[in-house]
Amino acid sequence: MSDADDEPPLLDDHRTWRRIVKQGQLTRLPEGVIVGAIRANYRCEGVDQDFVREMIVFISDRMLSILRSEISTKTFPDGGNDIVEAVHDAMLKALLSPTAADGEGLRKWFKPTLRNRAIDHVRRARAKMKLMPDMVDDPGGMVDPRTENFSEAEQEADVQRILNCLRGKGVRDVFELHMQGYRCSSIKGESISSILEIDPDTASKRLASAKQQLEKLIGRW
Structure with a gap:
């Protein structure tokens, strides 16, 4: 890439x-x-x-x-x-x-x-x-x-519980958009930075923070 x-x-x-x-x-x-x-x-x-x-x-x-x-x-x-x-x-x-x-x-x-x-x-x-x-x-x-x-609702609730553990301003919002397939920045369509109205560097830093926190919680995705 x-x-x-x-x-x-x-x-x-x-x-x-x-x-x-x-x-x-x-x-x-x-x-x-x-x-x-x-x-x-x-x-x-x-x-x-x-x-x-x-x-x-x-x-x-x-x-x-x-x-x-x-x-x-x-x-x-x-x-x-x-x-x-x-x-x-x-x-x-x-x-x-x-x-x-x-x-x-x-x-x-x-x-x-x-x-x-x-x-x-x-x-x-x-x-x-x-x-x-x-x-x-x-x-x-x-x-x-x-x-x-596990029902589908229970499974989703478990994931939400894990996401609730993410700390830091806007970190969870960035990671949820990342899991939906959005990039931190894009010239072809919507991106994390455009949706959240933040600059791409901030989006990248928040995504990196989310990944580091999740690795400690549940291992590598």
Whole structure:
């Protein structure tokens, strides 16, 4: 990416997204922003779908990697592969559905959405097997397999609770716009600085502060 602050492009800026894919720069962007770009460009008239398919493959691989690290390999006869595949397939369908709540959930909070759906599937499998041991590995202490199923409202409330922990003038406002795909500055459309009526440097500093605080709270996004 050419911008000094490495902000992602607008979600529907398909030309820039095509260049990012071609240059192998997807790993530098949050998964949720990539999900937003996929949902904005998938089957969009006049948009070359080759780069969109590559983004889908990238996100699919990230899903599998996260799920395999979360599902216990010791409890199920197949090492949890059936559950991993079931969650992955369901979330991939949600990603590509413009009306799926989980598709929007992946855009807003990628890892928590995957983890919550993994817990749902694990509980169903546990009920069938009539087993009670922990089913989800949680080396980072972020997932509790004993927690009740999270509704969409509860999931959003949890994210809002985390965002409420952000400190500093305007820091939360900047980060919420960043998660919606806005850049700190842009000559092509609305940006964080134009929406909040602040200069781009201030927007960049507040975004950096938000990321530093969130890394301490929940690890890297």
